[in-house]
Amino acid sequence: MKFLADSMLGKLARFLRIFGFDTIYANDLIDYFKMDPVPDEKLIEYANKDDRIIITKDYPLYKNYKEKSVYLRGKGIYNYLHQLNKTFGLNFKFNITQARCSICNSYLNKVPSKNSIKDLVLKDTYNNYNEFYQCSNLQCKKVYWQGSHIEDIEDRLDKALEFD
Numbered sequence: 001m002k003f004l005a006d007s008m009l010g011k012l013a014r015f016l017r018i019f020g021f022d023t024i025y026a027n028d029l030i031d032y033f034k035m036d037p038v039p040d041e042k043l044i045e046y047a048n049k050d051d052r053i054i055i056t057k058d059y060p061l062y063k064n065y066k067e068k069s070v071y072l073r074g075k076g077i078y079n080y081l082h083q084l085n086k087t088f089g090l091n092f093k094f095n096i097t098q099a100r101c102s103i104c105n106s107y108l109n110k111v112p113s114k115n116s117i118k119d120l121v122l123k124d125t126y127n128n129y130n131e132f133y134q135c136s137n138l139q140c141k142k143v144y145w146q147g148s149h150i151e152d153i154e155d156r157l158d159k160a161l162e163f164d
């Protein structure tokens with residue numbers, strides 16, 4: 001299941017990528033289409049061609065692509081993830097080997113020797129963790145590790161998913 005997150009859902013796009021869901025963010029298509037903002041019909045064209053479900057808070061866009069889009073209600077990232085869990089049964093368990101780069105949606109590769117990323121992370125992080133992953137996109141190369149912020153996200157998600 002692949003997604004296209006509408007322009008007001010940048011944070012949600014980053015969360016979905018971290019949890020391993022292939023997610024294009026509408027604003028990342030500004031260069032592709034050379035249009036800012038990217039018009040609804042272009043988003044639909046892209047989603048259709050690339051077999052992506054559109055996630056939006058824009059009701060007219062949802063109505064124009066109803067069969068393959070989801071309309072999110074209310075606000076707040078955990079509320080949105082809850083709705084996606086309800087709608088598609090998405091499971092938000094962090095697994096760094098399945099995660100995608102939150103910035104660019106590329107796959108991560110395990111760093112063979114942590115020495116190679118020494119200058120890219122804080123000293124404490126370098127000393128406290130042994131396993132690192134790095135974005136496979138050579139223009140990005142963001143470094144990831146199984147850190148406490150991910151555990152915090154999972155705790156908050158577990159709580160959010162309890163409210164039915």
Ligand SMILES: [Zn+2]
Binds near residue numbers: 104
């Ligand atoms: Zn990246």
